Amino acid sequence: MAGLRSRFSVDTMIVSEFKRVRGQYEITTDPDRIDLDAVHAYLTRSYWAEGISKDLLTKAIAGSLCFSLFDGGRQVGFARVVTDRATFAYLCDVYVLEEYSGRGLGKWLIEELQSHPDLQGIRRFVLVTRDAHGLYARFGFQPLQNPGGYMEIVRPDIYKLAPER
């Protein structure tokens, strides 16, 4: 039996380069451009991924479609989409460095990631936020229509409880 890779055309594999430029800023999905130290430094202190190890973040990034925001050579923002690139997507780890906030970069990041070719026609695109509902609402995200239908296993302290991962 043919392997999974050979049963799909190149068009369905994720090979395309995604790059957007606005003045001095750039958004790219190139995984080789991700500044892991910078992204880890931010996320491990964030309210949602506090204590995540660099190894675990590296693994998460490898399995995700990631959008990096640069000011010249400096990574100043990030967004990660966990997705099968066909039916489902989960947006997480969104940030813009505080010194760059309020310049429309967060909105630009969400707008551009939504235009990515591999995120078109997604049946369910979800996210969880503490207080940025207003940001996402302008891009079509709404509160769960059927919260009673959602189930989850959540271990909010797992990064701190198992820091060796």
Ligand SMILES: CC(C)(COP(=O)(O)OP(=O)(O)OC[C@H]1O[C@@H](n2cnc3c(N)ncnc32)[C@H](O)[C@@H]1OP(=O)(O)O)[C@@H](O)C(=O)NCCC(=O)NCCS
């Ligand atoms: C949220 C974040 C990515 C927004 O990026 P930004 O570049 O500062 O935001 P923008 O300049 O593009 O503007 C965001 C818009 O969303 C609105 N907004 C709603 N909730 C917001 C929130 N919690 N934080 C920031 N903006 C928010 C802003 O008021 C603004 O609206 P406006 O254009 O009408 O003034 C950035 O502030 C950030 O990294 N915050 C800390 C990390 C975080 O909370 N990430 C989101 C986790 S779900």
